[in-house]
Amino acid sequence: MTTIGIIGGGQLGRMLAQAGSTLGCRFLILDPSPSACAGGVGELLVGQYDDEARLVELSRRADVVTVEFENVPPDAARYLAALLPVHPSPSALATARDRLFEKEAFRRFHIPIADFRSVSSEEELRRAGEELGYPCFLKTRVFGYDGRGQWVLHGQEDITAAFDALGKVPLVCEARVPFEAEVSLVAARNPQGEFRFYPLNVNVHEKGVLRFSRPNAWPVTPDLQSRAEALMEKLLVGLDYVGVLAVELFVVNGELVANEMAPRVHNSGHHTIEGSRTSQFENQVRAILGLPLGDTTPLAPVAMVNLLGEVPDMGALLKMKDVHVHAYGKSASPGRKVGHVTVRADSEDELDAKLDAVATIVCPELAAKVPRRTKA
Amino acid sequence: MTTIGIIGGGQLGRMLAQAGSTLGCRFLILDPSPSACAGGVGELLVGQYDDEARLVELSRRADVVTVEFENVPPDAARYLAALLPVHPSPSALATARDRLFEKEAFRRFHIPIADFRSVSSEEELRRAGEELGYPCFLKTRVFGYDGRGQWVLHGQEDITAAFDALGKVPLVCEARVPFEAEVSLVAARNPQGEFRFYPLNVNVHEKGVLRFSRPNAWPVTPDLQSRAEALMEKLLVGLDYVGVLAVELFVVNGELVANEMAPRVHNSGHHTIEGSRTSQFENQVRAILGLPLGDTTPLAPVAMVNLLGEVPDMGALLKMKDVHVHAYGKSASPGRKVGHVTVRADSEDELDAKLDAVATIVCPELAAKVPRRTKA
Numbered sequence: 173m174t175t176i177g178i179i180g181g182g183q184l185g186r187m188l189a190q191a192g193s194t195l196g197c198r199f200l201i202l203d204p205s206p207s208a209c210a211g212g213v214g215e216l217l218v219g220q221y222d223d224e225a226r227l228v229e230l231s232r233r234a235d236v237v238t239v240e241f242e243n244v245p246p247d248a249a250r251y252l253a254a255l256l257p258v259h260p261s262p263s264a265l266a267t268a269r270d271r272l273f274e275k276e277a278f279r280r281f282h283i284p285i286a287d288f289r290s291v292s293s294e295e296e297l298r299r300a301g302e303e304l305g306y307p308c309f310l311k312t313r314v315f316g317y318d319g320r321g322q323w324v325l326h327g328q329e330d331i332t333a334a335f336d337a338l339g340k341v342p343l344v345c346e347a348r349v350p351f352e353a354e355v356s357l358v359a360a361r362n363p364q365g366e367f368r369f370y371p372l373n374v375n376v377h378e379k380g381v382l383r384f385s386r387p388n389a390w391p392v393t394p395d396l397q398s399r400a401e402a403l404m405e406k407l408l409v410g411l412d413y414v415g416v417l418a419v420e421l422f423v424v425n426g427e428l429v430a431n432e433m434a435p436r437v438h439n440s441g442h443h444t445i446e447g448s449r450t451s452q453f454e455n456q457v458r459a460i461l462g463l464p465l466g467d468t469t470p471l472a473p474v475a476m477v478n479l480l481g482e483v484p485d486m487g488a489l490l491k492m493k494d495v496h497v498h499a500y501g502k503s504a505s506p507g508r509k510v511g512h513v514t515v516r517a518d519s520e521d522e523l524d525a526k527l528d529a530v531a532t533i534v535c536p537e538l539a540a541k542v543p544r545r546t547k548a
Numbered sequence: 549m550t551t552i553g554i555i556g557g558g559q560l561g562r563m564l565a566q567a568g569s570t571l572g573c574r575f576l577i578l579d580p581s582p583s584a585c586a587g588g589v590g591e592l593l594v595g596q597y598d599d600e601a602r603l604v605e606l607s608r609r610a611d612v613v614t615v616e617f618e619n620v621p622p623d624a625a626r627y628l629a630a631l632l633p634v635h636p637s638p639s640a641l642a643t644a645r646d647r648l649f650e651k652e653a654f655r656r657f658h659i660p661i662a663d664f665r666s667v668s669s670e671e672e673l674r675r676a677g678e679e680l681g682y683p684c685f686l687k688t689r690v691f692g693y694d695g696r697g698q699w700v701l702h703g704q705e706d707i708t709a710a711f712d713a714l715g716k717v718p719l720v721c722e723a724r725v726p727f728e729a730e731v732s733l734v735a736a737r738n739p740q741g742e743f744r745f746y747p748l749n750v751n752v753h754e755k756g757v758l759r760f761s762r763p764n765a766w767p768v769t770p771d772l773q774s775r776a777e778a779l780m781e782k783l784l785v786g787l788d789y790v791g792v793l794a795v796e797l798f799v800v801n802g803e804l805v806a807n808e809m810a811p812r813v814h815n816s817g818h819h820t821i822e823g824s825r826t827s828q829f830e831n832q833v834r835a836i837l838g839l840p841l842g843d844t845t846p847l848a849p850v851a852m853v854n855l856l857g858e859v860p861d862m863g864a865l866l867k868m869k870d871v872h873v874h875a876y877g878k879s880a881s882p883g884r885k886v887g888h889v890t891v892r893a894d895s896e897d898e899l900d901a902k903l904d905a906v907a908t909i910v911c912p913e914l915a916a917k918v919p920r921r922t923k924a
Contacts, residue, residue, distance in 0.1 A: 173877050190566055193589045196859065196875025196887065213569045213589050449870045449892075463862060467869040472847070483572065486839060493843040494825045499572025501549050511572065516825075 173198055174461060177234030179221060179248070181208030183500040183509065184240035184437050187445070189214040191453035197461075200234050202226055209501045210240075222248045231255040238415060238460050242269045242435050243315055259363075259414040259460040260435045267411060268435040271313045271344045278430050281406040285430045286422075291343040294335045300345035301325055310334045313342045322380070349429055351422035353391050357400045358418045358441035360455040360465050361408045368455060368465045369401045370448060373440040374543040375420070381507065383535065385440040386475035386527075387447065388520075389543035391423055399428055407433065416441070416456040439478065439509075446496050446514045447474030472516050473523040475543065477534050479511035488533050489513060495530060520545045549574055550837060553610030555597055555624070557584030559876040559885065560616035560813050563821070565590040567829035573837075576610050578602055585877045586616075598624045607631040614791060614836050618645045618811050619691055635739075635790040635836040636811045643787060644811040647689045647720045654806050657782040661806045662798075667719040670711045676721035677701055686710045689718045698756070725805055727798035729767050733776040734794045734817035736831040736841050737784045744831060744841045745777045746824060749816040750919040751796070757883065759911065761816040762851035762903075763823065764896075765919035767799055775804055783809065792817070792832040815854070815885075822872050822890045823850030848892050849899040851919065853910050855887035864909050865889060871906060896921045 174197045178185045181203030189199040190213055199214030206218045219226030222245045230237060236257045239249075242265060249262035260268075267273045278285045289300035291310065301308060306328075312321035323334040325345075354377065358370040371387035404419060411417075418438030420431040441452035450458075450466025458465055482504035489497050492515075499511040515530050517523035524545065531539040550573045554561045557579030565575040566589055575590030582594045595602030598621045606613060612633045615625075618641060625638035636644075643649045654661045665676035667686065677684060682704075688697035699710040701721075730753065734746045747763035780795060787793075794814030796807040817828035826834075826842025834841055858880035865873050868891075875887040891906050893899035900920065907915040 186569070189589075190569060193562070193566060193877070194872075194874050195862070196877045198588050198877065212574050213565075458866065464867040466866065469869075486571070490834065490842065491840040493845075496570075498570050501569070501572045501574065 174236070175200055175234045176457065176460070177202065177230045177237040177252075178210065178214075178240055179237065179244050180240035181205070181210035181216060182240060183209055183502070183511075185210035186213055186500060187442070187453045187498075188238070188240060188437065188456060191445075191451055192457040195454070195457055195461075195463075197457065200230060202230055207503075212501045221245050224251075227251055236460050238436075238456065239265065240436055244269070257460070260417070261412065261414070264411045264413050265435055268433050269314055271311055271316070271432070272342070274433060275344065277407070277411070281410045283403050283406060283430050284428065286349045287347040289345045291345050294331060294339065297331055297335050297339075297343070297345060298328070301328060301331060304345060304347040307348050309346045309348065310338055311344055311346065312338055313344055315341075320380070349422045349424055349431075351424050351429070352426075353423045354420065354431070355392065355396075355400070355423055355428075356385075356418055356420045356438060356440040357404050358416060358438050358444070358452050359401075359404045359408060360416045360452070360459050360468075361413050362459040362465055363414050363462050366465050367405060367408060368450075368468045369397075369404060370441060370444055370452065370468050371470060372397050372400050375440050376538075376541050376543055378538060378541070381478070381480065381509075382439050383478050383480075383538055384475065384527075384531075384541065384543055385443060386523075386543040387443070387470065388473075389475075389545055390547045391426070396423070396426075396428070403428060403430070415459045416452050439512075440476075442498070442512050443474040443476040443514045444468070445498075446494075446516045447471055472518065473520045474514055474516045475523060475527050477513045477515070477527070477530055478509055479513065479534060480509060481506050483511050484534055489530065492526060492529065495526065550612070551576055551610045552833065552836070553578065553606045553613040553628075554586065554590075554616055555613065555620050556616035557581070557586035557592060558616060559585055559878070559887075561586035562589055562876060563818070563829045563874075564614070564616060564813065564832060567821075567827055568833040571830070571833055571837075571839075573833065576606060578606055583879075588877045597621050600627075603627055612836050614832065615641065616812055620645070633836070636793070637788065637790070640787045640789050641811055644809050645690055647687055647692070647808070648718070650809060651720065653783070653787070657786045659779050659782060659806050660804065662725045663723040665721045667721050670707060670715065673707050673711050673715075673719070673721060674704070677704060677707060680721060680723040683724050685722045685724065686714055687720055687722065688714055689720055691717075696756070725798045725800055725807075727800050727805070728802075729799045730796065730807070731768065731772075731776070731799055731804075732761075732794055732796045732814060732816040733780050734792060734814050734820070734828050735777075735780045735784060736792045736828070736835050736844075737789050738835040738841055739790050739838050742841050743781060743784060744826075744844045745773075745780060746817060746820055746828065746844050747846060748773050748776050751816050752914075752917050752919055754914060754917070757854070757856065757885075758815050759854050759856075759914055760851065760903075760907075760917065760919055761819060762899075762919040763819070763846065764849075765851075765921055766923045767802070772799070772802075772804070779804060779806070791835045792828050815888075816852075818874070818888050819850040819852040819890045820844070821874075822870075822892045823847055848894065849896045850890055850892045851899060851903050853889045853891070853903070853906055854885055855889065855910060856885060857882050859887050860910055865906065868902065868905065871902065 374389035376384040494516040750765035752760040870892040
């Protein structure tokens with residue numbers, strides 16, 4: 173029996189273990205918290221990500237190691253990779269972990285991105301603001317997610333406060349991109365070099381956190397899908413990537429501009445559990461085991477709604493046909509991702525109606541922002 | 549968070565835990581073996597099913613208890629039911645556990661069955677053979693499954709050997725039914741009295757063990773489905789049943805004759821994971837938690853092939869579009885159920901072709917017995 177080690181025991185690790193257990197795998201999950209939610213479906217190793225004794229145990233008991241988040245300490249990833257296969261590779265992880273390295277990789281592969289400057293002093297930030305224009309975004313190079321570690325600069329007057337707040341660590345400043353929509357592409361590649369792409373998702377964020385994801389909504393077209401796949405292929409090949417990779421992109425005047433990549437399964441791909449022939453989680457497991465990748469053509473129209481803070485009344489949701497509730501077994505806490513709902517339908521019109529009904533239960537204040545098949 | 553106790557840690561418990569973890573539940577699984585395969589996806593309590601200390605622990609830590617097999621010691625089920633909800637109820641379990649009680653229940657609910665006699669002596673067996681005719685079947689009242697605890701009597705000359713082999717325990721002797729097909733109906737009922745029925749499966753057994761299951765194959769018709777549902781409804785209501793119940797039936801001259809019931813998720817319902825809007829496993833979890841039951845209309849044509857003995861080359865199977873391998877994480881052993889494959893297709897014709905291809909890999913010697921949409 174194959175044992176898969178996962179660094180990180182959040183909901184992504186939990187869903188990876190759920191998918192991989194179907195293929196007969198066991199999971200060993202390293203996380204600093206004894207209440208990490210992936211522990212409910214696999215064996216938890218409690219320890220820091222750079223705890224040497226735990227890394228040794230992982231290397232001895234697992235056949236292959238993967239990750240559920242990008243902030244793996246680079247030394248830990250390299251240490252493990254010297255002892256057993258680690259997918260994605262430590263160098264791919266190091267690239268995706270650091271906004272500067274990530275942007276340099278996008279440039280190296282000729283993938284359009286917003287203009288940016290590396291910033292390590294208030295003076296550099298002032299110059300960046302002048303060159304990039306306002307508003308622009310100051311971000312920490314590492315450890316930012318869900319809108320954390322970011323500051324919007326509306327003008328010169330914000331520079332001192334922003335630098336005081338974030339300036340203890342290396343930063344990048346990014347030009348603002350006037351986008352029509354935010355989309356993401358999730359793809360998988362195995363060691364044999366086989367690729368699979370999922371349909372482009374249209375994503376709606378609120379305060380930096382994903383709320384809705386829907387494949388094939390406006391402004392996605394077959395042409396946009398092809399261009400996103402071409403761009404993803406450059407990344408997968410360029411990084412010699414093994415596993416699932418997600419890229420978040422802006423659509424700007426119909427063109428794709430890369431925002432960031434995530435070297436792992438992605439929140440915007442959760443609906444592939446019910447909406448695809450093979451979920452992103454199963455394809456991650458297949459990829460790291462060197463198995464053939466599974467078909468990613470859609471099974472039915474789907475969309476996803478995140479559950480933040482607490483899981484609402486399950487009964488009301490489960491009463492609806494083909495509405496699938498995923499609860500991560502996490503305690504309630506304001507803004508915390510505690511679950512998601514996948515809505516599946518027999519047609520896009522039916523999906524529109526069901527998505528409205530679900531949003532009305534889950535987040536009535538955002539119901540008007542649900543992604544649509546056509547422009548609002 | 550809800551904790552569900554399961555008595556029995558085989559593949560049914562494993563798939564229950566996989567489905568229930570999606571709804572945020574945790575699982576405590578009682579099994580005598582420390583290597584019980586459900587332990588890979590939930591917490592295993594190692595102990596005999598009547599180990600009082602383990603039952604106390606289960607009652608303290610679980611919110612509700614269910615079972616993955618029918619041979620739960622009746623005293624253990626009653627002991628737990630005095631302390632917390634147990635679904636299905638101890639009386640439903642006791643009925644399904646014993647072939648005599650089961651047959652009496654079918655008769656009580658006016659459900660046709662093959663004629664039978666209770667047997668406790670060689671003399672009674674001789675009389676049963678004369679009255680029922682030969683061939684007939686001698687079976688132990690409890691602990692029989694997958695063809696075990698059974699003896700075929702071809703004539704009077706077999707009586708002594710059969711009784712010597714099985715006669716240390718209470719027995720029933722059953723008339724042979726000249727059936728055209730074996731089918732099964734899987735259904736769920738929750739405490740609110742809501743029902744859901746899955747499509748009738750056509751099952752092909754080999755040496756008493758299920759090999760293939762396919763909904764809506766020959767000789768299933770909408771009329772046969774309705775009659776099976778009517779019969780199932782009598783059982784569910786009559787037993788005041790909560791959970792998933794399966795009934796195996798013979799089709800005899802187009803009429804349904806009940807063979808046996810299983811008070812649990814059933815091997816012939818495994819394809820509901822990919823083929824239904826809601827799997828039998830999720831509906832079992834919903835039922836025992838008192839949640840609304842999920843829709844059971846088919847999502848796509850499906851069929852299932854059991855993997856016996858060992859899991860074959862996964863790569864060859866996973867290369868095929870919409871072919872889903874379930875490996876239970878069990879060690880290989882001749883005839884052991886170690887996994888199953890669900891084949892899903894966009895049409896019944898496509899399903900025919902894919903099922904042939906899968907059977908050719910998994911069990912080439914049985915490929916000609918695959919259930920078909922129309923009579924062979």
